Amino acid sequence: MKNLIKKVVIVGGGTAGWMSAALLQKVVGPSITIELVESEEIGSVGVGEATIPPIRHVNQVLGIDEAEFLRETKATIKLGIQFENWRVQNEHYFHSFGAAGKSFAFCQFHHFWKRGQQLGIDTSLWEYDLNYLCAREGKFAQIKSKDAILELPYAYHFDASLYAVYLRKYCEKLGVKRTEGKVEQISLNKDSGFVESLILQDGGTITGDLFIDCSGFKGLLIQEKLGTGYDDWSHWLPCDRALAVPSERFDKTLPYTRSIAHSAGWQWRIPLQHRNGNGLVYSSSHSTDEQAHATLLSNLDSKALGEPKMLRFKTGRRRKQWDRNVVAIGLSSGFLEPLESTSIHLIQSAIVRLIHLFPHKGIDDSAVKEYNMQSKLEFEQIRDFLILHYHVNERTDSDFWRDMRTMDIPDSLAHKIQLFAQNGKLFREQNDLFLESSWLQVMLGQGIIPKDYHPIANNLPEHKLREMLTNIKNIKHEPLSSLPSHDEFLQQFCKV
Template structure:
């Protein structure tokens, strides 16, 4: 019996479907035939208008010209997220894509900073972060430097609808076939239980050897047909709805996302070339849909361009994103609120993982189990990072925030917090998506400062430490003078 995977069928379009189609076809080429079925009758959920730096790897693999990408998706550059009111009302901090200072082989920079902080020799850690400096000044440039200390990692803000359309154009140019239609029935093999075919409204039948479920929250294949089950994490992340509305762009386009804590949730503000993306993530136990929409509209700071749109969701993950000959990607595989702009990355990593394990000659249980294991770890690590923002709040203005500050947390997160609070140790395990610098910034921003620091940080005298910090800050600030303002960069780079 020939078990070779020759025909892949993707159910659903949007970012998940078209990114899956583009990457699979680009990497596997003529080895597989790829068909994507979607219906214009089903609106796609806009999965994030903000990204994180690994998205650049997707663009490079697909051979995408960055300037064209920025024009087609009306994108802007993203250096960081600014968290406002999360620790206490009126206080804020940045989570940048960069890293503060410079570390030695055995002692990370923040240990020197902690020692200086305790001695009254230094103020903010972010003074030594180039991404932070550029974000605050509204500047951006693509730095060409061999000095890793002056790297300025970045990502993008873009129009999610335009991004999906752009990926569709890329996919179809590579040879992906699109079929318009509603899936009415999923045909399973009576002996093996694997998916054999999809029956569309109007009578068309799509057969395949392998299926990618990008049907969104419905989980048409992975849940409705195969019933893999769902791990509900709403006891840790209780927000279950979002209301979104576009608004007029500001005169000056910031190179960072804003995440603003509100009494019963948080608001995002994402700057694009042609508009702002806005939304309020909230818990329906504490806020009605009408109240959420009114609160969002009252805090836009620019005129709305459409009516507010409500999305309902449940935080958690599919227990087995790969079952039989089906892999779930995007919202069908799980959902974690967009607090750290991870939605698109989770699509990307799912497809990259599948490509590494692609079952060309047949599906093997050990490979499926390893894929599911790595998927579970990734979701749990992102989950813990999101919980961190909520659990360490010191707000006292609503039951929503008070309950979150008192909740029990996963042991994996508790262990990380203890190590950092006691000795400034940053723990990163199992290819955690978030680097040590990310954990550092959020833990400091949410009020944890280590009680102790690495002994190597004591090797300098107070004078040497002061000079070291001053030199580091000067080095980090040096590139700023040559950086244009963000809008000027976009205009010049895209030819706009």
């Protein structure tokens, strides 16, 4: 007989633990009780400071006031990511959260743009992208328009430690119980192999029906106790270490993340209201820790506020992210480097998936199977998108970039690249986190120029095509003159 799920126990706090608690408590509600156990001594990794637009859906579901959220987490607006030195050195491109041009039935805008290029209209695709234009000008405001062409999707940069504190306060107001302590032992049911209870270092016992493992890389329940196993993807994504250090804030706060490629990895620059987040992700097979330390500190644009902290990881995923009555969320479920700011989103999507499949009448094998199938697909799709950045490069200055260019890649990604290179066709796979516009920007930015375009783009007479491209460009540029700077927006919007 299946046991009703009446109590959920979350092991570990940080962003993963408290976001899981917040969404479960808010959405599933009074039918369950939630207890979160964490230790102040252990702390959390806390390097996930950049997000993608779906984070706003979480805040809306939780009923969080955006101005309060920005104040409490020292957040700034993020319109996209600027990639520097990725294809070749001294060149950059932008991956915005928006889309160039406008939508057309059966034929994406970039096919019309490509035809215009062949007719001598030498205008960058990004000149038709409002997110990019606002980022370039350092401007932002919430544009209230019913015209989809003026949509301005955005996310946030925030202090991850402050975000966890903010969510903890939220959860405790809703009735989530927090227990301070370290897990010393884990008791399994001898028949089912399910986790029955946690024994804490102080002798206390915590029982539950469903356990959520947010214990970080350690995977205290999912791996150390259940031995679920791990799919290692470091042959595709060999970066295995990161150094992180905060630095003093700039006078002008950019509304985007910077991702700067170096000889054996890449550096992030994330602007917050009170400081900057900086880090270097690198391959220990191509760089010593001392070289990475020197690279990071010599490429800061403001004074460091401490010594860099080391983070070691192995790219990949747990073979089962739901095993028996344990669901791994956050770093315990796997790791994909923060190149496209997907770490916090993977927490969000994992808990939303669990809510959709919540086993209130007991653990059902079919729900577990579906959860794991969806999780696997999501990780693989993001993995392919990250590999694209590395693999399609023309750098010759280091073994790292030569190795990335010549490595074998997943068939799923090779097919996507070949299809786009031939005729510019892009198809979003089921539930792929990244839209066609994202794949388009990175493909073009990395130097993949399609040989042809869709024949539908020929249906417009040349003068009509020129007129359409000019009109769209003008519409996209029009709001810029009336928008405040990013800093002006934050000062006005966040004031008490």
